[in-house]
Amino acid sequence: MEKYIRLTYPNTVVVARGDLPVDAIAAIAYARSNRIPVLLTKPGELPEATLSAIEKFSPRRIIILGGKKAVSESVEEQLAKIAEVERIAGETRYDTAVKLAELARNYDTIVVTGGEAPGSDAVFLATAYRAPVVYVKDDEIPEVTADFLASHRVTPKFRPVKLLLVGVNASLKEQILGLILSPHLSGEVAVTVINEDDDRLYVEVIVGSMSRGEFISPGSSYTYKPFKLKPGEYKVKLRWLDPDKLEFNYLQSSVSVSPTERTEVTLKVPRITQ
Helix, strand or coil, X not given: CCCCCCCCCCCEEEEEEXXXXXXXXXXXXXXXXXXXXXXXXXXXXXXXHHHHHHHHHCCCEEEEECCCCCCCHHHHHHHHCCCEEEEECCCCXXXXXXXXXXXXXXXXXXXXXXXCCCCHHHHHHHHHHXXXXXXXXCCCCCHHHHHHHHHCCECCCCCECEEEEECCCHHHHHHHHHHHHHHHCCEEEEEEEEECCCCCEEEEEEECCEEEEEEECCCCEEECCCEEECCEEEEEEEEEEECCCCEEEXXXXXXXXXXXXXXXXXXXXXXXXX
């Protein structure tokens, strides 16, 4: 009995520039998770081999990666005669990579590599782990990349994400890890209160949902036990009782808490005038 092999072709193909591989590399996770082939083109001309492959696949949708400098309007117009065309592009290669990373599914690993000349190691790891790829500069983490890493500390299955740093400068590694680990690292706020009033006052310090109270003699200061807090913005409130009027007085400030850092705040209780 003869056996027949039924060939199936993808409904979607990705087209990226071939002279600079940054966009194509960034598309690996998205393409693999959706079983979409990535085909290469020249910025201003669609190679015959790529055109032939697209015509053979006969896709319903073609995704162009990068802006019009990466893949020109003339190439887009040519592709539009074959199928519906969608362009995924950011203002820079860093933005485009993040846009593609946002589309990736079912991953537990993120590859971080240099955006100027990503190497074959990044390609291998992104392919092996089906990992989205985001880019950094030699000595800087672009804001769009930092935002992505900070907001994707866990996988779509709510497990801690793994980072693979490929060709990243040592000076950036701690910064990158900090973006992932920062929610799990607390900072400290140490509040010192100076009592400028003539009376001995019981002053309560409230930071977030925690409070501490202490009697402070007139003209003296007191440093409260540090408050351990998750990174973020907090209100620092003072509350003390006027012993003559038996009324509470309040004072408020704000503080920014960073992971593993100690922030010192000094507040003054003013002299109460009659």
